[in-house]
Amino acid sequence: MENNLKTGQKITAIVLALIMIFGSYMPAKKANAQWSDIITEVETGLSAVSTELTSVYDDIASYAEDSIWIKDYILDPLAWAEAKGMLQSMTDSTVNWINSGFQGSPAFVQNPEQFFQKIGDNVAGNFIAGSGSLWRHCALLLL
Numbered sequence: 153m154e155n156n157l158k159t160g161q162k163i164t165a166i167v168l169a170l171i172m173i174f175g176s177y178m179p180a181k182k183a184n185a186q187w188s189d190i191i192t193e194v195e196t197g198l199s200a201v202s203t204e205l206t207s208v209y210d211d212i213a214s215y216a217e218d219s220i221w222i223k224d225y226i227l228d229p230l231a232w233a234e235a236k237g238m239l240q241s242m243t244d245s246t247v248n249w250i251n252s253g254f255q256g257s258p259a260f261v262q263n264p265e266q267f268f269q270k271i272g273d274n275v276a277g278n279f280i281a282g283s284g285s286l287w288r289h290c291a292l293l294l295l
Contacts, residue, residue, distance in 0.1 A: 233278060234275050237271040238271055245261075
């Protein structure tokens with residue numbers, strides 16, 4: 153029995169030696185690193201999110217620039233024209249009241265709706281008249 157045990161040990165040693173010798177000539181199997189796949193997926197996702205956020209930021213910035221342009225070149229001039237018209241109208245009313253010897257209507261507005269309607273009409277008319285393209289469209293209404 154001892155002889156069989158030694159023979160089994162010799163066979164096992166020979167098989168292991170052959171595996172080690174021939175195993176070194178076989179190409180190594182590529183190991184799949186699980187963490188690198190996860191990291192790659194996370195990087196891809198973050199890149200997509202970054203791209204989308206950049207697009208949203210660009211849209212918001214463009215809208216803000218357009219809004220500032222509208223404010224600076226349309227709304228501000230209209231507000232200044234409205235204020236100047238109100239001031240001119242109040243000045244004219246005060247001068248007329250003084251010239252009439254403080255007789256008649258007082259120096260403040262009696263009918264605010266009519267007062268502001270008249271100023272608004274004048275401002276809109278001046279704005280349209282100052283703009284060549286709008287004036288051409290509105291000229292048809294004068295016929």
